[in-house]
Amino acid sequence: xxxxxxxxxxxxxxxxxxxxxxxxxxxxxxxxxxxxxxxxxxxxxxxxxxxxxxxxxxxxxxxxxxxxxxxxxxxxxxxxxxxxxxxxxxxxxxxxxxxxxxxxxxxxxxxxxxxxxxxxxxxxxxxxxxxxxxxxxxxxxxxxxxxxxxxxxxxxxxxxxxxxxxxxxxxxxxxxxxxxxxxxxxxxxxxxxxxxxxxxxxxxxxxxxxxxxxxxxxxxxxxxxxxxxxxxxxxxxxxxxxxxxxxxxxxxxxxxxxxxxxxxxxxxxxxxxxxxx
Numbered sequence: 001x002x003x004x005x006x007x008x009x010x011x012x013x014x015x016x017x018x019x020x021x022x023x024x025x026x027x028x029x030x031x032x033x034x035x036x037x038x039x040x041x042x043x044x045x046x047x048x049x050x051x052x053x054x055x056x057x058x059x060x061x062x063x064x065x066x067x068x069x070x071x072x073x074x075x076x077x078x079x080x081x082x083x084x085x086x087x088x089x090x091x092x093x094x095x096x097x098x099x100x101x102x103x104x105x106x107x108x109x110x111x112x113x114x115x116x117x118x119x120x121x122x123x124x125x126x127x128x129x130x131x132x133x134x135x136x137x138x139x140x141x142x143x144x145x146x147x148x149x150x151x152x153x154x155x156x157x158x159x160x161x162x163x164x165x166x167x168x169x170x171x172x173x174x175x176x177x178x179x180x181x182x183x184x185x186x187x188x189x190x191x192x193x194x195x196x197x198x199x200x201x202x203x204x205x206x207x208x209x210x211x212x213x214x215x216x217x218x219x220x221x222x223x224x225x226x227x228x229x230x231x232x233x234x235x236x237x238x239x240x241x242x243x244x245x246x247x248x249x250x251x252x253x254x255x256x257x258x259x260x261x262x263x264x265x266x267x268x269x270x271x272x273x274x275x276x277x
Contacts, residue, residue: 029073033113037129037223044117048072052121068121079112127226139215143178143233146209153208154235156260160200161242162253163275167192170243176201177232178212185210185232192239200274207264210235251277 029048034041046052046068053063083105090096090104122128130139145153161167161174175191177183185205187198212233220227245253254275261271 029076031072031076031079031113033109035114035117035129037131040223046070046072046075046113046116046121064125066121066125068124070116070120075112075116079109082112083108127221127224129224141212141214141233143210143212143235146211148208150210150235153204153210154237156204156208157201157235157237158242159253159257159260160197160204161237161239162245163250163257164194164197164242165250165277167239167243170240172239174201174237174239175234176205176210176236177234178210179205180211180213180230180232182230183232188234196274203261203264203266 030045032043032045034043043055044052044066050067050069052066052068054066056062056064086104086108087096087101118131143150157174157176169192172192174197175188177185177188179185187193187201213230214233215228216231218227218229254277258271258275261274
């Protein structure tokens with residue numbers, strides 16, 4: 001565990017610990033604690049002058065200066081009040097030993113300071129940390145459709161593949177990537193491709209509006225965003241079954257495809273061209 005302290009620095013060589021009630025605004029208040037990412041733990045401090053540091057090792061020079069808008073003096077008082085309230089609450093049930101009181105204090109400082117780091121400081125860094133690869137709220141978005149469902153989107157793509165007159169690479173896949181803030185939805189560069197399929201996929205993406213993204217490790221810093229690159233979520237349609245489909249089933253598929261395209265309000269001349277057998 002990292003040492004928890006609130007430091008009131010009256011002179012550079014004097015350090016009064018846990019004096020959160022000191023009100024002289026000329027004095028500097030320093031809160032010291034740590035935070036944990038998915039695999040690592042770091043120490044950091046916050047100063048009442050709006051600066052602070054993240055320490056990456058026990059060597060003080062191995063650090064990064066940070067700037068913040070946390071009112072450190074008020075925050076220190078707030079933490080102390082929370083500590084006292086918790087000690088008072090637990091003391092009503094059992095007589096607390098000094099070690100138990102110190103544990104309460106450390107746990108609350110850890111919780112409060114780690115919370116303020118993630119909520120108010122991390123996002124202001126040039127290269128933010130992340131808590132965990134498995135934190136879905138920050139680490140990606142599953143494939144989804146703004147209009148209709150993912151199942152309906154996949155069914156439409158399967159119908160597009162089924163109605164291809166000829167499939168040149170039956171062991172290949174139709175790969176469609178979702179929209180991200182950087183890329184539009186569409187056929188992947190790695191996908192099986194024909195001009196007809198590309199046009200149908202473009203129609204499907206404009207209608208269903210799929211979105212979703214994830215991150216892949218790019219050999220950078222393991223627990224910071226610069227170490228990962230955003231990529232689109234995708235769906236894949238296997239071509240092998242459709243390559244064996246009899247002509248009669250393909251013709252029936254064309255009828256279904258016409259109906260679906262008509263419900264999407266695609267112009268009739270485009271429908272006729274894309275469903276001509």
